[in-house]
Amino acid sequence: MLDHYQDSGEFLDLLSVDAWRALRAPVRQALTGARADAPAVDLGAGSGRGVQILAESVPGCDIIAVEPSPVQRAALHARIVDDPDLASRTSVVAATAEQVDLPETIGAALAINMIGHLSVADRRMLWQRLAIRLRAGTPLVVNLQPPSEAVAVGEAEFTTVRVGRLRYRGSGSAQPAGPGQVTWRMRYQVLDDEDQPVREVSAEYPWQVMSQAELLDELSAAGFTTEVGQLGIVRAVRA
Ligand SMILES: C[S@@+](CC[C@H](N)C(=O)[O-])C[C@H]1O[C@@H](n2cnc3c(N)ncnc32)[C@H](O)[C@@H]1O
Structure with missing residues (x-):
């Protein structure tokens, strides 16, 4: 799976x-x-x-x-x-x-x-x-969850959460990937006190829109x- x-x-x-x-x-x-x-x-x-x-x-x-x-x-x-x-x-x-x-x-x-x-x-x-x-x-x-049709969604921040001295920022964008489907590209950044990146992870997944x-x-x-x-x-x- x-x-x-x-x-x-x-x-x-x-x-x-x-x-x-x-x-x-x-x-x-x-x-x-x-x-x-x-x-x-x-x-x-x-x-x-x-x-x-x-x-x-x-x-x-x-x-x-x-x-x-x-x-x-x-x-x-x-x-x-x-x-x-x-x-x-x-x-x-x-x-x-x-x-x-x-x-x-x-x-x-x-x-x-x-x-x-x-x-x-x-x-x-x-x-x-x-x-x-x-x-x-x-x-x-x-x-x-958006989008409601297979259109491009520009990179946008979803949320940022602070834990200890670090901040965790989630953002993402989507691209059409065929009828009724987009591909979400998600970005997860870990930032320090001075807004410097400590770590970054990205992930993609298909998403059926409606x-x-x-x-x-x-x-x-x-x-x-x-x-x-x-x-x-x-x-x-x-x-
Ligand atoms: C964005 S998360 C939402 C999790 C939770 N429902 C929430 O709102 O906090 C989507 C979840 O769906 C699970 N998932 C992916 N494909 C699935 C499937 N075919 N059937 C059931 N769950 C699935 C993922 O592993 C993930 O945990």
């Missing part, structure tokens, strides 16, 4: 602090209706910031955290293992969303900041697999009714 995060995974949790600070309330809101009598699933769980929100939002539910990247799983385990509640409820599964053996019934599903990793066919298949498993009234929570209207159409075709919350967080419930 190709790990697009092999080199960059080191930085992702650090650089997602601000993003998750903003996502927290809309994701919690979108999880309304989640049930604890079936496992919750976090697809592409990364370092587990979504797992934490699932655990807070759905007390007592079992959580299946699906994550294909070994580097990301290391961060995920580190987040879980020192928290007795998370450690007792969360099972980490080394798989992709398209390959994972999903439970027969699901009480909530998260797919945050990850859906562009799936091909169109795999994504549509995933909606169907989730639609037949999510219990009535329970949510699939999903978001998109507009929110296309996403809502696909979810509707798979039998979901949808609502769009803050920051474009989509809450989809089986119709």
